[in-house]
Amino acid sequence: MVWYWILPILLLIAPLVWPGIWFRRVQSSIESTASITKRECAVGDFVQLEICIQQHRGLPIPYLHLTLHAPEGTAFNKEGDLRYLEWTSYLLPGQQISFVCQLYAMRRGPKSLRDICSIEIHEGFGLRRFRLSPHFPEQLGVYPDAASSQTLHSIWQALTGTRMTQRWILPDESLFKDVRPYVAGDPPKYFAWKTIARTGDWWVKQFETTTSEEWVVILNAQMQNPYWMEADTPTFDRLCALLLATVSQWQRGERGNSLFFASNALLSNYPQKHWYGSVTFGRLRSLLAVLESYPTCSLIDVLQEARRFSTSPRTPWLIVGAFFSAEQEQWMEAEKRRGRPIEIIKLPRWKEEVENDTPITAER
Template identity: 25%
Template sequence: MTAYWFLLISALIVVIQNRIFKAMGLRRVTYSRQFDRRTCYEGDEVALVETIANEKRFPLPWLRVESLLSASLRFGHDHASNLDISSGQFQQNHRSFFSLMPWRRIRRTHHVTAARRGCYELSTVTLTAGDLFGLSADSNTLTFSERLIVYPQLVLPEDLALPPRSWQGDMSVKRWVVEDPFRRIGVRPYRSGDSLRQVNWNATARTGDLQVHQLDTTADYSVLIVLNVEDHAEVWKTINDVETIEQGIRIAAGTASHLIRNGMEAGFASNGMLVDDLQSVIYAPPSGGEAHLYGILEMMSMLVIERQMSFYDYLLLLSERLDRPTDLLLLTTHTDDRVIEAIDLLTVEGHRVVIKQLYPESEANAS
């Protein structure tokens, strides 16, 4: 009889604690996670900070936190001992176990290396809490909008030839030079052809001769960098040699950075797709300034290596879109007859075209 009552009371305790933990488990349990910055470059290390808090008087015997992240975000070997990582080719599953006393907050920082360019979202995290005996569990899925934009590595090959009028390193060549009406560096005597709008009347009154503003000169040089995501001429949509195209993106990023940070203009175009808008045409006209550069780099980060249209059709589209002579740098793995035909059309229309051939890593090393 004693054993019977003992079993009955034990079962009753198990049921009661189960109901209590099920009702109270995830109540007032908060979880947050965010990167310590919004952007970084390929290969940089960032910090992923997560905070778990039990903001009530009731303890949590166990709490499981599960999430999926891209396998390109590589966690350091010094991550927390209660973090179990199962990594596949594209995704990795994270599972952590906690025991939280009342009014307890846990904050931990993971050091993560962004191994590849891209746009990485923290997406969802599932919290699961249960009773002392693990008989049942209560789950809640949280959705996050946090993003990490990973810019491509900046690569500028030594053998890269920019379109005519460009310069590289310490070698000076001819550049188009124009007067900048917003940069005045002094006055000079009036010459035939000068606009009366540029007359400096104070200097004219002081010298007795007609004087005009002396304007500084700036280099009017810009390049549109065009990336072909096709890895061979007969490709349909899926790209097999992704690494060669990735290297092309790094060269495009390095070239754009080189031009803009040396006071010139750069643009970016591609026949690929953007992760947020698979239907939009990738085209950023040449411009200057740091803001424009980071806009281009973000566009390159969002680039999906899938063909939206053939490179031939894309070059024809560019010929319709470009309303003035433009210097084009084409980064491509191939130049078949149709591509050459489109390049000839661009040349006839007054555009200057330079082709940078992209090779697989094995061929590049052999050469």
């Protein structure tokens, strides 16, 4: 008869005692890790996330619930509408399970992965719960999207053109150098008619490039005056794409030249860094993948720093931005009068372009 009383009592006590025993044994024996295949990718590309959960010893885990939340500007599918993932399972002692998914990049910029994953486990009754937070690398950098060919073509024409004018930043092999004898296949538009008329032989013009072997590109994140009043992420993303496409086009024909980079855009962990020195195309692309749209200083501060670090007072500058105050324009005009070649690409603000169809301008 005693056993008939003991069994109900044990059943009543078990839900009270079991969670504490289970919690102490499981808390010290479970381990979670998180990994990512790469820390940088292009817009539309994906990286693979993997979360591993292992129970080394002790008691089983009847309930395990994993939740993933995609950072802003990313998604778990190509369409970009799947932002949450949930998965429920269990774990036996000595067992390991892995959860693998693909994270698609939908927009340029740094994407924080610090708190995107949460794992909740309990003993089966839900009386004692605790959470695990696997640690991914701090952020994923997404490269700027390639600028449209039509937009880039209009900028390229404005910068290089067909006129015989000195262009110091981008290739413009239209500065007359000399004449040489005609060779079959030379375009008729290069005939040196005055020399032909004077000598009676066929001659064609030769040209030389006016580009510098060293130049500086400056990305302006300032959208208002003073600089701290506004940050415009869509416009800044388009500035990054435009700058990267322009440098890519330039390097196709001018390999080996030195490229320096400066910007007033925020770089996490280095908020006061504006001058990045000599950079390769790959390094520039990586920087544009992690720069944020928040300006940390005025454009004039960046220009002064670029002037201080430039190796020559005639090192040309290419400045890309969407806003230039009257004071900044006066400062750049004064720098031009000192002999520095400066090219400016002004991209209209996103809302301005939509409302007014404002064209992109490039000026020297």
